[in-house]
Amino acid sequence: MPSAEAPAAAAMDGEQRLHPWSWLFVLLQQLRQFVLPLVALLVFGGGGGREAQWQALAAAIAMVVLVAVSLLQFFTYRYRVGADGVTIRSGWLQRNLREIPFNRIHNVTLHQSLLHRVFGVAEVRLESAGGNKPEAQMRVLGLAAAQALEDVIRHGGSDRAGRTPDAAEPADVPLLALDTADVLRLGFISNRGMIVVAVAFSALWQIFPERVASRWVEQHAQQLLGYATSMHLGVLSTVAAVGSLITFGLLLTRVLSMLLALTQFHGFRLHEQPQRLTVERGLLARLRTSVSRRRIQSWTLQEGWLQRCLRRRNLRIDTAVAETGNRSDARALKELAPIATPDACDALIQHLLPHAQWPMPAWSPLSASMRWRLLLPTVLVLLVLSVPAWLQAGPWGLCIWLWLPWAIYGAWQQTRRAGYAVDTALVAVRGGWWARYWRFAEIDKLQALRLSHSPLDRRCGTASLWLDTAGASNMQPPLRIRFMPEVQAQALYRQLSAALAARRLRW
Template structure:
């Protein structure tokens, strides 16, 4: 940790943008909108002591305005040789020292209102924390970009102008056209997120009984209308298929709209040891990370991706923040050609071999995957038989397909381990690859279930920092026990050698 004198030596203090109090006020109003509405409703009751309560919301807004203005006048930051110092607070004064070496990610966020005022919210993030090291709400866009450049250059760039000129002239590693973003919407399921969010909002706003009654009334009306037409079972099936087709088309349209809003103008740029991603149609997000902070790489290829000849390249970073924060950098290539994803991986991690020499798992392990789905099929079949009689046994027709899918998945699963990297692959209908440098592995764990002990097998799990909850684990499954233990010991020796060098 650098000393405060080293950080703040011979550096002037800077203020936030003059309009920053307005954005702070809007943020606070979003947080207190429910209490203010409650006071407004209560204030309309003209009874006794509540006679003047209708002015309480106005008083609350005035208090928030004063707090926002005071925050503007009491917030200062200073850029020194080794880091940034931030002063804030009126009665309780705070001084935070942030060395450049501690800042792992710089996020510039622009909503529509930010773009109108040509300002941005700046977040300086470090590894492991749930909150940013500093959150500047807001700076002028030129000021924000200059701060990003200083952090990127570690505060020591004698030829900053030349470097900036070279960066501007340097072509991006990846730029998505509008057609490519539309293709991203077609292969994704983002429309289902909008549908689920809308349904959840309706369920929360309106009483549950009212929503359930409305759905039942709509269903009965539709069935009554269909019955009045005296349609046969083939016509009913065709009508159901048409309804399902329209529903899927609407979901895909929502997915395309959401993809255009989130990924319009997507650009991935490499500039002086940092990767910067900029995207967004209405709200613009600009975030960067150093490649050395990337802990693991994840390639995804669904069936729709393969139809379009595309893949997605994602990363796990050792940077704090909420898991579902949309401003967190997780996608280097939301969609790109398969060759482009491979070239990006080889360019950004040249010390790794990609694609590696894969080792297949024993083909007989397919029944382990199949056995996991059998109890659920039997349980669903029993529940349906209880309600609908023997027709519920039709669910068991899914078992042959499960067995076929398990065989194909077992044939695709594989792993690759050498002195520099660990890689696994899995899936079948939707394929994925996950790899990490050996240096980035945090822990090794040998896992054995009762079935593993009976069959003499084991699974080797490797933990890395920043792994997302929805990402597939870095795990090698169904290995013979002796092979799994030998692999664990070999990786353990490699990790020990790396740490001795450090």
């Protein structure tokens, strides 16, 4: 996507239409929902004769309806950019008039798929807090019109409020850029390839009848087993062969993950404009999304085992935009640094939170008794499973208790790593062992506190303190301090409650 911004001047005066080709992209978006049923109908549909004619007629009628709906949206959709916001008028039988003030727009996203780039258009998405869907999703605008709209929203409508065209524009400040080596490292670390393979198998199982899929799996498994039997391999050779196949499969999924990362994060660039952060990324499909800095509610630093080996971390943010759970949410600006060195992540946080101190200078560890609270659910589960295991396998069923030493070691490691820190600006939580995380938020962004006691907590004298911010209720890991001694949890609860009562919420 070109980085040059189109001027948001008089070309945007009056009501504007969508791009003339917008109906085609709406039609393609609707057809995506019917691809799998259509393929199944064409491949495994009923025989011929009159039944086939009725199926073809139903498909033709459905296509005509979808085309009509797409054209109707194009002819009835209008938008106007005013001095204070965007006005959207849509609908034919049921007409809607929507007013979106600039100061309510939290995220602005420009998306260009490969087809968008061919036609020179872009999809624009405007998000605000508190809704379960975008405030506006314009499919599609011409690229110049989309960039002009983004420019007006980024300046809060100042273009239309009298800002002179020759006024000095603050230059973009580059904060982070990923080269190809970093993107490939990101793909190697992530597990996107395994997810894609699982989704592909699930889709194939849905397209083909169950008997066809199961017969295919059974046939190839028998062929593979027969080939292995004919080779008369020993035990060690069999184990080596199976291990080689598993290793080869894992390497293939890692290569697929690297290719996916390259398509999604190629050319990743995080830069700062006045009061906004913007990310551009993508190889075939280009995505540019921006968010107001004041809309950032909480922060998450994460590192897994592979990331620690490569000395890399991931920095994510939560914004005041409700999670909807649909696929389009992947376009929101959530990752400020998909992969970066620990020093680069810390420097980025210090730059964006100049009034706070990061890394936190002092962390309060949790009580050593926390390890028993972490271990107790595992012990209860093993006790419950011991009875059926003994009845089913006799004394061998008690082998499930071999898991207990590992659980004890894991609880000890988690207790050793867990902690929290509070100062005048931030409240932070850290935890994890195999995969580590740091979650923190500005105290001025906290909306509510919750002190929870489960029946097991009341028995053990512990409590968990939950810290809620706007738009971050579904984020993982949650912003909470687990299994604190009850006296300590109540003291921290009172301290933060007093701080929240004395401060003004900023979101």
